[in-house]
Amino acid sequence: METTATILHADLDAFYASVEQLLDPSLRGKAIAVGGGVVLAASYEAKSFGVSSGMSGRRARELCPQLIFVGGHFQDYQRVGDAAINVLNDFTPLVERISIDEAFADVAGCTHLFGSPPEIARSRVRAELGLPISIGVARTKHLAKIASQVAKPDGLVVVDPQTELDFLHDQPVELMWGVGPVTRERLAEIGVHTIGQLAKMPGWSLERIVGRAAGEKLTALAWNRDPRQIRTGHRAQSAGAQSALGKKPAEEQVFRPTLRHLADRVASRLRAKSRPGRTVTVRVRFADLHSVTRSVTLDEPISATATLAEIAEELVRTALSDHPDEKTLSLLAISVSHLEKHWKVQLELPLELEDEKRQPGTKKGMARWTADRAVDTIRDRFGWDAVGYGSVVLGPSRSVPDEFRELAEKEL
Numbered sequence: 001m002e003t004t005a006t007i008l009h010a011d012l013d014a015f016y017a018s019v020e021q022l023l024d025p026s027l028r029g030k031a032i033a034v035g036g037g038v039v040l041a042a043s044y045e046a047k048s049f050g051v052s053s054g055m056s057g058r059r060a061r062e063l064c065p066q067l068i069f070v071g072g073h074f075q076d077y078q079r080v081g082d083a084a085i086n087v088l089n090d091f092t093p094l095v096e097r098i099s100i101d102e103a104f105a106d107v108a109g110c111t112h113l114f115g116s117p118p119e120i121a122r123s124r125v126r127a128e129l130g131l132p133i134s135i136g137v138a139r140t141k142h143l144a145k146i147a148s149q150v151a152k153p154d155g156l157v158v159v160d161p162q163t164e165l166d167f168l169h170d171q172p173v174e175l176m177w178g179v180g181p182v183t184r185e186r187l188a189e190i191g192v193h194t195i196g197q198l199a200k201m202p203g204w205s206l207e208r209i210v211g212r213a214a215g216e217k218l219t220a221l222a223w224n225r226d227p228r229q230i231r232t233g234h235r236a237q238s239a240g241a242q243s244a245l246g247k248k249p250a251e252e253q254v255f256r257p258t259l260r261h262l263a264d265r266v267a268s269r270l271r272a273k274s275r276p277g278r279t280v281t282v283r284v285r286f287a288d289l290h291s292v293t294r295s296v297t298l299d300e301p302i303s304a305t306a307t308l309a310e311i312a313e314e315l316v317r318t319a320l321s322d323h324p325d326e327k328t329l330s331l332l333a334i335s336v337s338h339l340e341k342h343w344k345v346q347l348e349l350p351l352e353l354e355d356e357k358r359q360p361g362t363k364k365g366m367a368r369w370t371a372d373r374a375v376d377t378i379r380d381r382f383g384w385d386a387v388g389y390g391s392v393v394l395g396p397s398r399s400v401p402d403e404f405r406e407l408a409e410k411e412l
């Protein structure tokens with residue numbers, strides 16, 4: 001058993017809202033929410049009125065009439081989130097990113113002349129990026145994550161292994177991994193509010209509320225038994241994106257722009273990771289929520305937006321012609337799997353002429369590759385919306401929830 005606190009959990013505070021306040025100084029100190037119909041993130045000023053993420057926009061306005069809703073600068077969220085997590089990489093290679101604004105790191109053996117790594121990391125994120133970040137340090141991942149929640153806003157909590165159970169048992173149960181609002185309510189009904197109270201519940205009693213497997217896990221975590229290590233460098237096996245359509249007619253003019261938009265998102269991610277893939281899968285969901293998938297595995301991996309879009313269109317056409325009675329689409333999804341580990345542009349000339357533009361080594365294939373690289377470069381500098389492929393730019397507007405889903409889907 002580890003006897004020193006070396007696991008660090010770093011979590012940017014009210015992340016999306018903090019980035020909006022960073023980009024627009026006139027929003028600082030004000031109650032703001034990112035989103036519209038639903039609150040996706042709220043600034044601390046808004047939280048003090050009871051506004052929280054997941055709440056309907058109407059309810060949030062009732063609680064806080066001066067609440068300002070702002071749009072999402074998704075490219076900036078990604079950029080700033082990456083930069084903050086990169087600060088941790090300066091201390092140790094043992095960094096496990098778990099979402100856009102959160103990561104674990106193991107700082108064992110990581111000493112510094114001018115202070116403790118967590119303190120330096122916090123002040124660097126504050127000084128270099130202008131964002132508040134909270135850090136918890138403990139002997140296990142679970143306890144480090146609880147410590148960072150206790151540290152909020154903008155704080156540092158280091159849990160001494162000697163007294164860790166005293167610290168843990170005083171905390172409310174909802175800080176535990178796996179305890180959501182429903183479980184919290186049910187525990188409250190039987191008088192269990194703290195992690196210490198949960199730790200001392202008889203197993204059968206807890207199992208009756210959360211089931212057997214979750215009961216055993218929660219009991220272990222309540223005694224700080226958490227053997228999970230920091231996992232670094234695990235690679236994505238696929239990349240995908242989906243778009244809910246409501247109810248739209250199953251026609252070319254509906255599915256083509258949607259597929260272009262999805263292909264643009266997926267292919268950009270493949271290129272950013274230098275991981276082209278060979279298997280393309282589309283999912284088509286009809287009005288009755290029944291869905292079908294179609295896929296194809298290519299001889300060579302692809303990552304060009306136009307190529308992925310064309311293949312996806314062909315697959316969707318096939319799916320629709322196999323289901324001539326289905327007249328309504330409710331969702332479309334594209335994913336690419338069988339990802340290659342390294343980029344290799346095929347310089348050998350292939351084979352079937354009709355496929356020529358899809359081959360990265362051919363003249364047309366090279367033109368697509370060059371166009372994509374130009375788009376990626378411009379977006380890196382000026383943002384996602386600065387440039388795009390004609391039909392994508394003019395296509396369905398990118399709704400806020402769609403973009404948030406993309407951030408959440410993203411393998412980091």
Ligand SMILES: [Mg+2]
Nearest residue numbers: 011012013101
């Ligand atoms: Mg956060």
